[in-house]
Amino acid sequence: MAAEDVQAGAVPETGGQQAEEVPEVEPNVLSIVHNAVPLQSSLNNCVQAVPQLDGTNYSEWKEHLEFYLGILELDQVLNGSALAEPASDVSKEVLEEYNRWKKFDSLCLKFLRLTTAPNIKSSISETGCNTASKYMEIIKERFQTTDKAVAGRLMFELITAKYNESVTTMQQHVLHMTNLAAKLGKLGMKVEDPFLAQFIINSLHDKFDTFHLHYNTVKEIWSVNELTNKRFRSKKNQER
Structure with missing residues (x-):
């Protein structure tokens, strides 16, 4: 944009469309993307960058949540179906896939709970909500309205x-x-x-x-x- 346009107070050109807001990425989160930072050590940095769900900011929370879960590659457990616990006689590959999914699902669930206000989190039973997708489903039903x-x-x-x-x-x-x-x-x-x-x-x-x-x-x-x-x-x- 030319300097005279800024002085004129013109709204930046967006091709006739409103510019989509992208969550601001914290510097320490950028290091996760550019460097091979272990997943668990980077989890806390992303949690701090997500606004806490307080019951009035569901859309904002969800937008930031999806963005940072994507950075951590944890969004796959929300986008796919939950894996059932395999039988004892399954192949090694199937068991490894299930254990990997279980680990990612556990981390994703922790991420969701850490970005939820205590009064909301305490009202959701951990027993009846033991997967990330189930937790997200409950939150959506409660606050999307x-x-x-x-x-x-x-x-x-x-x-x-x-x-x-x-x-x-x-x-x-x-x-x-x-x-x-x-x-x-x-x-x-x-x-x-x-x-x-x-x-x-x-x-x-x-x-x-x-x-x-x-x-x-x-x-x-x-x-x-x-x-x-x-x-x-x-x-x-x-x-x-």
């Missing part, structure tokens, strides 16, 4: 948001609404770019009536980036 309430709150905030120039800049206001839309997308309620641009325009007060009128008279539908850039040019023209 809370996402609906969170999505409702975010949508209400997005629709009713109003720009207040005495509190924030236009760039900060646009970034705030873009962030709300990104959070809704993670909850399965994607806000398309033209709709987000319309929500932003609706959030502007009467001082921007001329800008409103200009938008309503043009045929093309603006993206958020186009809206921001046109608003900046309009402001510069008014200052001349």
Whole structure:
């Protein structure tokens, strides 16, 4: 991005789509990827990088969880079926595969429990939940419904948001609404770019009536980036 675009307060170009947020990787976690660090010694580093599930952040927790389990190569026990304990007369290869899966499943279950708040963890019976996939299933059933309430709150905030120039800049206001839309997308309620641009325009007060009128008279539908850039040019023209 050119320096003048940064000074203009333009939203970075994303090809007309909202940029997907990627969990920030801690430096000590990067060392796990680039170096042959033993799995058990790296487990604690990744646990520290995952936000603790507290009952209100299921989607955020799940996103970080999947990312770091992938780094540790423990996600395979969640993506596949649980292996039944083999009979005593099975081949050596089958027994080795089962023992390997059991080890990975045990580590994955520990990872899930370590990233869960104590009051939630204590309410899940260890006896009836002895595999990582079962633990994840219980968590999903219990907290995925809370996402609906969170999505409702975010949508209400997005629709009713109003720009207040005495509190924030236009760039900060646009970034705030873009962030709300990104959070809704993670909850399965994607806000398309033209709709987000319309929500932003609706959030502007009467001082921007001329800008409103200009938008309503043009045929093309603006993206958020186009809206921001046109608003900046309009402001510069008014200052001349």
